[in-house]
Amino acid sequence: MSEDKDPDCASEAEVRSAIAALGAQKLKLLTWGKTLLWTYGAFAEGREPEDLYQEALKRTWERKRKWKPKNCSFVEHLMGAMKSIASHLPEKYGEDVRNVPLRGSDLADSSGEDENLVDPIENVASNTLTPEEELAAKQALDRIEKLMEDDEEAFSVLVLLAQRKTEPEITEDLNLPRKSVHAAIERIRYKISKTAK
Amino acid sequence: MSKSADNAAKELDAVLDALQKSLLEASEEDVVKELRAAGVDPLKAMEVMTFAEGNAIDEHFCRIRERLAQQRADTMRKIKGVAGQLPLSKSEKLDLLKSIYAKNAQTMTTQFRDLTSLDNLGDAELSSMLQQLAALGYFPHADGNGG
Numbered sequence: 001m002s003e004d005k006d007p008d009c010a011s012e013a014e015v016r017s018a019i020a021a022l023g024a025q026k027l028k029l030l031t032w033g034k035t036l037l038w039t040y041g042a043f044a045e046g047r048e049p050e051d052l053y054q055e056a057l058k059r060t061w062e063r064k065r066k067w068k069p070k071n072c073s074f075v076e077h078l079m080g081a082m083k084s085i086a087s088h089l090p091e092k093y094g095e096d097v098r099n100v101p102l103r104g105s106d107l108a109d110s111s112g113e114d115e116n117l118v119d120p121i122e123n124v125a126s127n128t129l130t131p132e133e134e135l136a137a138k139q140a141l142d143r144i145e146k147l148m149e150d151d152e153e154a155f156s157v158l159v160l161l162a163q164r165k166t167e168p169e170i171t172e173d174l175n176l177p178r179k180s181v182h183a184a185i186e187r188i189r190y191k192i193s194k195t196a197k
Numbered sequence: 198m199s200k201s202a203d204n205a206a207k208e209l210d211a212v213l214d215a216l217q218k219s220l221l222e223a224s225e226e227d228v229v230k231e232l233r234a235a236g237v238d239p240l241k242a243m244e245v246m247t248f249a250e251g252n253a254i255d256e257h258f259c260r261i262r263e264r265l266a267q268q269r270a271d272t273m274r275k276i277k278g279v280a281g282q283l284p285l286s287k288s289e290k291l292d293l294l295k296s297i298y299a300k301n302a303q304t305m306t307t308q309f310r311d312l313t314s315l316d317n318l319g320d321a322e323l324s325s326m327l328q329q330l331a332a333l334g335y336f337p338h339a340d341g342n343g344g
Contacts, residue, residue, distance in 0.1 A: 019250060024225045024228075024229075024243070025225075026242075026243055026246040026247070027225070027228050027229060027232060027239055027242055027243065027246075028220055028221070028223070028225075028228050029246065030232070030237075030242050030245070030246055031220060031228055031231065031232065032217065032220055034235070035213075035216060035220075036213075039209070039213070048245075050245050050246055050248070050249035051249070053246060053249050053250075053253075054249040054250070054252050054253045054256075055253075057249070057250060057253035057254075058253040058256055058257055061253065061254065061257040062257060062260075075221065076217075076221065079217050079220075079221075083213060083217070087206075129206050133206055134205055134206050135205075137205035137206040137208070137209040137210075138205035140205075140209050141205055141208055141209050141212070144212060158212065161211055161212050161215045162208035162209075162211055162212050163208070163211070164207075164211045182219075185215055185216070185219045186219055186223070188212075188216065188219075189216045189219045189220060189223075190231055190234075192216070193231050193232075193235055194231070194234055194235045196235065
């Protein structure tokens with residue numbers, strides 16, 4: 001791990017400790033990987049959740065993806081990195097899924113700092129999306145929408161989540177108890193997790 | 198949800214953020230239950246993830262080793278490359294070493310600055326030092342822009 005002069009960036013020792021302390025949180029990361037791969041469908045074909053995890057760790061080691069403990073927990077950092085890696089699969093490999101390599105280590109460019117792999121906290125409004133990414137996002141939304149069409153309440157919550165509404169706002173808009181909204185989000189997550197391979 | 202592809206990425210991002218938050222808030226027991234319901238053995242899953250960790254670290258250190266080996270090869274090439282450019286006589290080598298030392302006294306490492314008995318160095322030692330200085334970029338070039 002190359003040293004970094006950014007004082008907010010975790011040291012090699014901090015990253016080592018954080019990995020060692022992950023414990024059962026790894027199961028959350030595996031679930032997250034499954035969710036992401038299912039979401040990105042064909043672009044994630046041949047990929048396993050642990051590939052995203054491995055790539056996220058590698059990028060953290062190499063400081064291509066910097067973890068700033070002040071900003072987020074290590075698990076959140078890895079989840080953000082995994083999401084970023086998954087969301088860039090369409091951009092990297094285009095629409096032809098046959099271009100997608102079969103090894104996790106080849107998921108992203110290994111040279112230099114990947115400017116596209118930005119921390120969501122650091123770069124909320126990135127306007128560098130390609131048409132492939134936008135199309136893949138639309139297809140992903142359609143998949144989630146279709147999956148939840150037999151659960152009217154969860155579907156309504158999903159629609160409002162997509163509009164960046166918060167749980168309290170959704171509660172108000174749908175005139176539902178807060179715990180129902182919370183449970184609906186859990187059902188969406190659970191259903192994707194169950195459906196994903 | 199929007200049917201426009203232009204907003205789709207932002208919408209998907211918002212949905213994934215909510216799912217991520219929900220997963221972070223979920224108890225470990227719930228996550229284990231969910232994995233079992235999806236046909237995943239949690240113990241096996243932990244093994245797989247730990248294996249991936251090992252792979253990530255191995256790949257990282259493998260890359261470091263490759264980079265260091267490349268740097269060493271480059272340095273050795275520079276050292277060997279300069280051997281043919283060294284003056285033949287010991288006195289010329291000593292003069293060259295002194296001139297490099299004088300020109301770069303401020304930036305030389307302590308090891309070189311503290312050398313007070315250059316005159317006592319043998320021919321092989323002089324050659325070796327000059328080659329190493331060349332590898333470090335202190336050797337004067339043909340155009341006179343050394344150091």
